[in-house]
Amino acid sequence: MGNSSKNIRRILIADDVDVLSELMATVLESDGFETRRAHDGEDCLEKVPAFKPDLILLDVMLPGQDGFEVCRTIRRRSNIPIIMLTARGEVTDRIVGLEIGAD
Numbered sequence: 001m002g003n004s005s006k007n008i009r010r011i012l013i014a015d016d017v018d019v020l021s022e023l024m025a026t027v028l029e030s031d032g033f034e035t036r037r038a039h040d041g042e043d044c045l046e047k048v049p050a051f052k053p054d055l056i057l058l059d060v061m062l063p064g065q066d067g068f069e070v071c072r073t074i075r076r077r078s079n080i081p082i083i084m085l086t087a088r089g090e091v092t093d094r095i096v097g098l099e100i101g102a103d
Contacts, residue, residue, distance in 0.1 A: 010034045012053035014044035016063055041065025045073055053080060060086040072100050
């Protein structure tokens with residue numbers, strides 16, 4: 001993969017499945033990125049201003065506030081790139097994600 005982008009150094013991973021978020025963090029860190037993990041929507045929103053990520057990997061099905069609501073909240077405050085992650089394959093989920101500001 002290579003960390004060729006000078007703009008993206010810090011990645012916030014918001015996923016409640018520890019095995020998946022740990023795996024993503026390990027792979028990204030081995031490629032030179034700094035990562036933080038959030039386990040629910042509230043945790044993600046708390047970590048954004050403190051960590052100042054350059055990219056957020058955001059699971060749609062988070063406990064508490066779901067990924068769609070977290071994305072809406074972040075979009076009101078920032079233009080940080082957000083990539084939505086989901087196990088659901090519904091086209092409507094993709095459309096909603098893009099409409100609320102996911103990249």
